[in-house]
Amino acid sequence: MTERITIALDAMGGDRAPDVVIKGASIALQRFPEAKFLLFGDEAQIKPILAKLPRLAEHTEIRHTDEWISGDVKPSVALRTGRRSSMRLAIDAVAAGEADCVVSAGNTGALMAMAKMALRMLPGIDRPAMASFFPTQRGESVMLDLGANVECDAENLVQFALMGDVFARTVLGLQEPRVGLLNVGSEEMKGHEAVRSAALRLRSPDAPLNFHGFVEGDGIAAGEVDVIVTDGFTGNIAVKTAEGTARLFTEFLRASLRHSLTARIGYLFAHSALRKLRARLDPRRYNGAVFLGLAGICVKSHGSSDALGFANAVGVAVDMKINGFLVQIRDGLSRLSALPAPQENKPQSAAL
């Protein structure tokens, strides 16, 4: 990469801030040696940590503020009272063109509200969506919306499909990502009106993406498509159901392997294999929920993430910038607006 990227970081967001944020930046710097960081937060806390990371310090500018957004504050309150907060100032740096992207591990609702306010929406996008990655049997997939919009119409879903497509191209490096709509069956007549109308529109040969059709819940982990599009209610529940199931499985596996002496011996031998399994499912690899649809790049790291996870979230933001996410979205939107309007068809239930 030749371009010099500037990354605004909310140094005070997340469970172990600013430590994790600064160490995460240090890891990200190894991947992007030309990067420059703007660290927004409490100088007194940031400086001692940065002092131990001289290479990062050379690439970093501290922007002091003694205000930050706590994890439990409501988005509306954060908007009203958080104008001098580390989170808001980091977002404002992107809005002002001083930074190329912003990453925060802080309060999700506040980040979304502030980013929407300060960065504004892309023209042609009605609502932002949250996207993230997931491990699948074929690699990894992108899913959106994960909870920004509890109710979505067909037009929202079509826009999400486009945003997911461009996101998969720019961050996963896929040429022709297969895009699917999450539904209760694969036949055309399944599901509610919004998914059916959206599918009708995306099936148009002129649609600027590779539409695969409907995908059922078990198709997510199977990797049937690269991009799974759904409303924020369903997406949030699907993601958390998957997390819960993975946790259940891990617990059961652990209990089984502790059950007897032979199982424990087996565990010793299989230990490195099981460690590989954990690595493959490591949530840090899939860290970084992105707000798509904004006229600026804003990535949310998990609040409980460690430095490696935070560095991955930074990587997502930088990949979006370098690979021209915003440019490609604008291009796709202009082609999308040329498509015919969706039409009605009748609902049908799922069959298990």
Place this chain on the structure above:
Amino acid sequence: MTERITIALDAMGGDRAPDVVIKGASIALQRFPEAKFLLFGDEAQIKPILAKLPRLAEHTEIRHTDEWISGDVKPSVALRTGRRSSMRLAIDAVAAGEADCVVSAGNTGALMAMAKMALRMLPGIDRPAMASFFPTQRGESVMLDLGANVECDAENLVQFALMGDVFARTVLGLQEPRVGLLNVGSEEMKGHEAVRSAALRLRSPDAPLNFHGFVEGDGIAAGEVDVIVTDGFTGNIAVKTAEGTARLFTEFLRASLRHSLTARIGYLFAHSALRKLRARLDPRRYNGAVFLGLAGICVKSHGSSDALGFANAVGVAVDMKINGFLVQIRDGLSRLSALPAPQENKPQSAAL
């Protein structure tokens, strides 16, 4: 049990019918030695299998028909043309009071449509729901609706909550099942209008069940509640997402354990522990999706289930009958109708 139960079976439904159905009945007979079976289907296929199971034969009456519903026929077509099918005749036996319950491993959509037509809805229930069991960290839970209704209003969700409560009492034997509404957050203002209104109604101190509040997707496998209530769209996707995640995990685990020689040795030692894990997650233990809300007991076994799984589905149907499911539902409905009507409140997004 003193009562003599009569169970109508669609001998021709499912991938390996009638073999699995008859062998399943034979296993069920061990648990319910007083049971009587009505086997609807092709006598020529049924008789040779039954001949090898003399004890079952004593408890069974074959009702011959040479018509059955194939797995791919549409519900509307099944309704119109399947009046002499094994599935329909088995349902009709319940409608006529000849049998106490019906079990089929056949076409789900056809079974639902026919059961709704022949058994009718319980007075006070607007729509039937599909319910099933899931393993959790604390035992097992019931979830509904799993796909019968893609769109549900608050009233439907309240009725599902009641049906799920009575189902958990009669089949899982729980005294005070905790009932939760699936949502994108646990706070009162989260989610769309239907879940918020339903919660408002269920929170009433006079509601005839133990309402826990909202549950998020990861709360399902954690066993936060005993009954998870949701619309058929979300429920279907949550269940299939969980199935897909479990399959992904199993695949990754298998691949990891085959990766190296030490891992393989480990696998040999840990083998019986892993077998226990599989047994704990065995889908046959959780077989039997039930159609609730009908004025008769109708259980759907998985089409690919084996005899043990089919026997478990029969067990669910018999438990519902013995423990007075229909009586308790009628009682709950009368108490439900005395509750105040739900009121509006404003929507709010999820925060991940």
